[in-house]
Amino acid sequence: MNIELDDLTRRFGKTYAVAGVTMEAGPGVFGLLGPNGAGKTSLLRMMATVLPPTSGRLQLLGRDPGSYGPRREIRRRLGYLPQNLGYYPGFTVVEFVEYFALLKDMPPGQVPRAVARAVEQVGLGDKARAKLRTLSGGMLRRAGIAQAIVNDPELLLLDEPTAGLDPEQRVSFRAMLRGLGEHATVVVSTHLVEDVGAACSQVSLMDAGKIVFHGTPAELVARGEGSGAAGDAPLERGYSAALAAAR
Helix, strand or coil, X not given: XXXXXXXXXXXXXXXXEEEEEEEEECCEXXXXXXXXXXXXXXXXXXXXXXXXXXXXXXXXXCECCCCHHHHHHHHHHEEEECCCCCCCCCCEHHHHHHHHHHHCCCCHHHHHHHHHHHHHHCCCHHHCCXXXXXXXXXXXXXXXXXXXXXXXXXXXXXXXXXXXXXXXXXXXXXXXXXHHCCCCEEEEECCCHHHHHHHCCEEEEEECCEEEEEECHHHHHHHHCCCCCCCCCHHHHHHHHHHHHHC
């Protein structure tokens, strides 16, 4: 398993953002759903080794990130797109992605080809030499996705990756996710349940720091059947029904 969490918690002061999460994940695309404040971002940040857990067991790619050596090895092999990704406005798209490739200790000789592939993969080939300050919000998000996949990661963590993407770009992104999930573990945190239904083989629903549902998108849809739960689509009704049952 590429992700193993056992009773994982994260506390800020007296408040638990993550309150005892246990889960495992191997290759595939996994959706992480939940309302604002459910703990999704804190959970992803712990899996990205950005935020240490308060308690519990965290194992990533067969290693414990609590020690420097294993943590550095994990970071070489993962990709992470945070909800708010900082950047230097004067960098070009290529310079931006190259910078992250080097931070991940990629061999310098492999970087140019890997950067070009990642930039093409997110549809920014024609903007490769454009300064980041000249890009639209959707293009910046795609540049962020490019830096996350440049090292062909075994573990890919994406926080609200489709924010700012238009419908056509979201369709292409879902197809890319399905391809990546054939050999990597991909975790996508999102508010857009249609992205989960189209791209994810498994979905976990968080509320108040806990996992309150885990299963396939079809199983989540079944939760909403005949429930009268709110939602314009079957998956949205399943989402609403599962949340209501947990509260």
